[in-house]
Amino acid sequence: MGSSSGSVQHLVMLGIILLATNPFGVQAKTLSIHKLEKLVQEEDYLHSRLRIAEFQENVLKVSWDLNLRRKLDNDWMVEFKVSRSEDGDGGYERIMLFEVHLCDFMKTYYKDFFYQRIKEYSNAPRPSTCPLPKEHYRLEDYPLDVRVLKKLMTPGHYRIKYKLKNDESVILSYMAEVEVD
Template sequence: MGSSLCSVSYLAVLAIIVLASNIGVQAKRTIRIHKLEKVAQDTTYLRSRLRIAESEINELKIDGSLDLIHSLNNDWTVVFKVLRSPDGDANFEKVLTLEIQLCDFMKSYYKDIFYERIKDYSNAPHPSKCPLPKEHYVLQDYPLNVKVLKKLMSPGFYRIKYTLKNEETKILSYVLEMELEED
């Protein structure tokens, strides 16, 4: 299920761009990933692994795999939340929430934003492929250029939560915590 694997990283990018609040001449900025944690995984449905590493100053490398044990259809929902705090305290404010059925996600955000960017680095399913078939999906050495994100994002701390669920049963959930510092 490449869409779930990809949406962890790519929906994060989309959400951060939506957060843009001050574009213009700015000081040097640094993105620091503090934590990428898988907080839920139901291995009766899937097994996943995701890794993000800085490879160059403005580039992150994303690797991951997803073993989809059962096909998934539009009964499954992608939930994506972005929260922000100016100083990283416990008072994170909700900036963006997206909740969409899986096949609808494939036909829209995945098709329009992600697929063309990742297809050369993965065996990600075509956007028209839903229900998603059982498969071993891999994303390898995807270079995510964060230079534009550094210009668009407001300095602060971000908590990005991704969940794949069926009704209220979570089968996959990740949390990404990152910071944008202005030097």
């Protein structure tokens, strides 16, 4: 899935990273997605559709269609930013900014954290694939277990932003607002 699976799967990486920002070991009881919004989609490059549904307690079913209309190489970057607020009133503080070139992402984070988990649910490209070819990629009913995230995240409100960009433009951007109690 390349960049598209990264969007969803970064939630798992977020949990691992937030472990370092949770010095008191407070465990969350609930994780709620209040908003999931596509902010940018450049139709000349791609068309994307993300669906998340609660499957059972602590498990979300994630499906994603990404129709990549042009090949993407290492001129493109994946940007992932996480901000946190105690009460969600707009006073968000950035706790993480992650930027990596697309091919570098494929060879490292995608290979090490995501590919093995998603390959049976998708036609995800192999980690060595870059540039990413024009293709209609699909992730179908991936069971995302949020128990790990709930154990690692400090209660509060989180704003998670994802961008696929180069020096001149952003071709895909999503934003999620998540509350952890």
